[in-house]
Amino acid sequence: MKASKTKDVVFVTGAFVSNSGWDEWRTYFESKGYNTIAPAWPFKDGTAAELRARQPNDTDLANLSLAELVDHYANIVASYAEKPIVIGHSLGGLITQIIVNRDLAAAGVAIHSVPPQGVFPYEFSFLKAGWKALGIFTDLEETYLMSFEDWQYAFVNDMPLDEQKAAYEANTIPESKKVARGGLTSAAHVDFDKPHAPLLLTSGSIDNIIPAHLNNRNYEAYKKDNGSVLNYKEFEGRNHFVVGQPTWKEDADYILAWLDKNA
Numbered sequence: 620m621k622a623s624k625t626k627d628v629v630f631v632t633g634a635f636v637s638n639s640g641w642d643e644w645r646t647y648f649e650s651k652g653y654n655t656i657a658p659a660w661p662f663k664d665g666t667a668a669e670l671r672a673r674q675p676n677d678t679d680l681a682n683l684s685l686a687e688l689v690d691h692y693a694n695i696v697a698s699y700a701e702k703p704i705v706i707g708h709s710l711g712g713l714i715t716q717i718i719v720n721r722d723l724a725a726a727g728v729a730i731h732s733v734p735p736q737g738v739f740p741y742e743f744s745f746l747k748a749g750w751k752a753l754g755i756f757t758d759l760e761e762t763y764l765m766s767f768e769d770w771q772y773a774f775v776n777d778m779p780l781d782e783q784k785a786a787y788e789a790n791t792i793p794e795s796k797k798v799a800r801g802g803l804t805s806a807a808h809v810d811f812d813k814p815h816a817p818l819l820l821t822s823g824s825i826d827n828i829i830p831a832h833l834n835n836r837n838y839e840a841y842k843k844d845n846g847s848v849l850n851y852k853e854f855e856g857r858n859h860f861v862v863g864q865p866t867w868k869e870d871a872d873y874i875l876a877w878l879d880k881n882a
Contacts, residue, residue, distance in 0.1 A: 630655060719815050817847070819851075
């Protein structure tokens with residue numbers, strides 16, 4: 620068990636990207652007195668370039684399921700002597716919501732979260748940005764790697780081309796199609812009526828893959844009269860690469876202020 624003298628934060632990475640995307644966040648949170656970790660997904664034990672070199676024949680990653688991934692992070696969080704704060708982005712936001720629902724976290728922050736089961740993502744931009752990851756009519760024993768063109772639409776829209784390319788090279792990695800499909804199953808279930816630890820959901824006004832409207836429906840699905848702290852914040856001008864956008868520190872400051880009040 621990990622001893623905790625100051626508040627601990629577990630950062631949970633989303634799909635398609637390396638956990639190194641949290642590096643600046645970790646440094647910043649640690650400068651504010653937090654202990655942080657950003658553990659990789661199972662079978663994502665390398666740099667973005669190393670993981671791309673395994674595409675598409677990384678069968679271990681290809682066979683990873685969402686249920687296994689959630690349990691991976693839940694076990695990490697449960698290993699702390701005192702409940703940590705959990706902060707996740709995208710699919711990591713969904714995992715954060717599930718971990719909060721399991722009463723394992725002191726507080727949770729879900730950044731541009733993939734919605735839990737029951738919040739149907741009917742937005743066209745979500746379908747356009749994400750449907751290829753499901754791997755319909757493709758081999759599930761092979762991983763999926765987002766193309767640069769799809770990355771431009773799904774993650775880094777409205778950014779300069781050179782920044783889009785740099786972000787792709789530094790972050791984009793192959794993904795399990797089975798994990799993506801798991802978002803449509805009971806593995807993505809959250810009991811919206813259950814009382815829970817403080818939870819903040821954030822969104823971005825120009826996010827294509829997880830539009831703000833979808834994030835707001837996620838928030839609205841929760842029961843509001845059970846005594847739980849639940850907040851929602853939409854940030855102007857944030858795309859899905861929010862964790863790495865130049866404005867990331869503004870978002871981090873908002874989250875830190877919310878944690879100071881609620882965690």
